[in-house]
Amino acid sequence: MPAGKDTTDPSPSSEELAAARLAAVRSALARLKLGPADLDDITAFLLDVEHSGSAGTIHKLPRAGHRPDKLLFVGVGAGDEAGWRAAGAKLARSASGEPTLTLLLPQDVTPAAVRGLGEGLWLASYRFRLGADEPPELRRVVLASPPGAADADLAAALAAAKIVAESTRLARDLTNMPSDEKTPAWFAKRVEKAAAGVAGLTTTVRDPKALAEEGFNAILAVGGGSTRGPRLVEMSWRPRGAKRHVVLVGKGITFDTGGICVKPLSGMKLMRKDMAGAAAVIGATLAAAALRLPLRITALAPLAENALGADSFRPGDVVRHYGGITSEIHNTDAEGRLVLGDAMAYAVRRLRPDAIIDLATLTGAQGVALGKRTAALYSHSDTLASSLAEAAAAAGESMWRMPLHDDYFEALGSDVADIVNSTDVGAGSLMAALYLREFTGSLREQWAHLDMSSPAWADSADGELTKGATGWGVRTLLRWLETSAG
Known part of the structure; x- marks a missing residue:
């Protein structure tokens, strides 16, 4: 010894x-x-x-x-x-x-x-x-x-791994696809095709006409400058006997020029990844349905191309969201929170879930604070935040809980609308989270926001990640859904 x-x-x-x-x-x-x-x-x-x-x-x-x-x-x-x-x-x-x-x-x-x-x-x-x-x-x-x-148990675990991997690979495919092909309509068709292969999944796609009729004005505003019109994809998994309903909302900007507040080239080259949140919620819902989780799940993917055109929305415009909240536009490059606001307001008012989680490649500030591998987590619920962080750790992904300071909220005030969509006070990721919180209604205490801009893309191979889109969030969401269903 x-x-x-x-x-x-x-x-x-x-x-x-x-x-x-x-x-x-x-x-x-x-x-x-x-x-x-x-x-x-x-x-x-x-x-x-x-x-x-x-x-x-x-x-x-x-x-x-x-x-x-x-x-x-x-x-x-x-x-x-x-x-x-x-x-x-x-x-x-x-x-x-x-x-x-x-x-x-x-x-x-x-x-x-x-x-x-x-x-x-x-x-x-x-x-x-x-x-x-x-x-x-x-x-x-x-x-x-x-x-x-126990070969049966090992085989079941391997089958589950395959479902998770295939759904994550689909999210990577969707995110990697160049935006000359990846229009909102193209994305919606790919989702419909994927859902058709899973028994029990239903998909509804709202085109610009349906969006206008139902009052999704922020999605229409963001997509107005493009000849390739916006969509809202709603995927639903409703197993018999489910006692809990979760809504997953993912930002789906198929390309982001910044609009009239145009981005520099360095900030635009990878904007095909600006719909990685939408890809993640779709992938997680497909996997949950394939695994037959006894949990009702609705995935919402608001899709738009933020282009520069004659009908682009402008700084100073006021947009009326689904449900009535108005946003004064200070920056057309803060468009993701606008489309998420429409989808979240719809979820709260029409779907009435027990919890709502949104994922978005929302801010560069997230990467400045937490780097390439860790998403920013915002929630008022200690229980929800802890369960999401534990799911991420189990899945091999990472997130860190950030503060939601109410004393920052006054900076979102507007003279002509309920809120402004962008401010100059700094704390960019936090301000975006406070903005989104306004659309949670009665679910304020059962909502979490995941800002995953940097983790959505890998500059080089690292472990199970390959260079390019990572599919970040599919595995975390699925682990969390498995726990919630249990």
């Missing part, structure tokens, strides 16, 4: 952990019918490379003239779902040129581990290409469960 070790400490030493890992590896490899000499050589290799077992670390052992001719050893860290997700992502990249990968699962593998593994494999192997050959992609992974494993 090492000097100084407390003999009453039940935790294993690093040497004991290393020995246990090697024993587990040898036990798994024995299922390949390898001889003692092979096992000794592999043990020596692992000792030589000092494989730490940390989540996502990997070492490759070529074995020319042997079967199998290559072995990959990947660490899963503490063995929790996050560690297995990291391992799956690393394997997807390390074996991307291989047609098939057989993965020996250890004796103590759990359904949560298999779900993490599956999500990591499917999400890290995602590719989006238009007009070019795709790089090599791992096509088939065989999971070899240990003797005596």
Whole structure:
């Protein structure tokens, strides 16, 4: 025993952990019918490379003239779902040129581990290409469960991981799509097609005529400068016997020039991602329906292209939202909160849910405060905020709760309307949240706003994320919905 070790400490030493890992590896490899000499050589290799077992670390052992001719050893860290997700992502990249990968699962593998593994494999192997050959992609992974494993439970976990990954990949596809093709009408049709493949989902699409008839004037104002008119997509999952109803609202600006308050080029190049919130709520609802969650869910995606044209809305205009609240326009580049206001007011007045969550690539201030991986969370409810943060952590995403200071609200005052849509007082993400709060009505204490502008896009591959759209929010929302349904 090492000097100084407390003999009453039940935790294993690093040497004991290393020995246990090697024993587990040898036990798994024995299922390949390898001889003692092979096992000794592999043990020596692992000792030589000092494989730490940390989540996502990997070492490759070529074995020319042997079967199998290559072995990959990947660490899963503490063995929790996050560690297995990291391992799956690393394997997807390390074996991307291989047609098939057989993965020996250890004796103590759990359904949560298999779900993490599956999500990591499917999400890290995602590719989006238009007009070019795709790089090599791992096509088939065989999971070899240990003797005596509860295969039905592991298979169910893997099936759930596939649903989550497919919905997240759809959100990535929608967000990555260039805006010359991604019009509000195109987005709505893609959603209808996806919903048609899931039993029990219904979808309603409001075109400009229906929006005008029903009073969605903010959506119409934001989309007025484009020849490609706005839409409002409403997707509904209503399982029999559901006792709780949740509305998810996602910002769906299919491209944002800033309107008359036009953006500089540097701020406009990635504005095809300005509908990532809409993609996330659609993806989460599709996944919830595919998993048959016993929870009523309505996803609202207000879609518009904020273009510069003869009919663009202007600074100084006053827009009357659905339900009657009026907004004075101070900045046409603060358009996302306008379309969200219409959709949220409709949800509160017509749908009467138990809770409402909105997601939006809303402000640059979010990224300044929290960086590329963490969304800003605003809510007056400690319970709701905590449950969302816990869901994000379980899903492998991240958010941080921000304050909602009432003493800032007076800055939203207007001489001619109820509120203004933009101010010069700073605290941009907070001011946007306070603006949206005005549309929550009786649900003020059961509302949360997620400002996820920066996490919606990755500048490089990182874990299960690939360069480009991340699909941020699909996994978090689904985890939260699973908890709410339970």
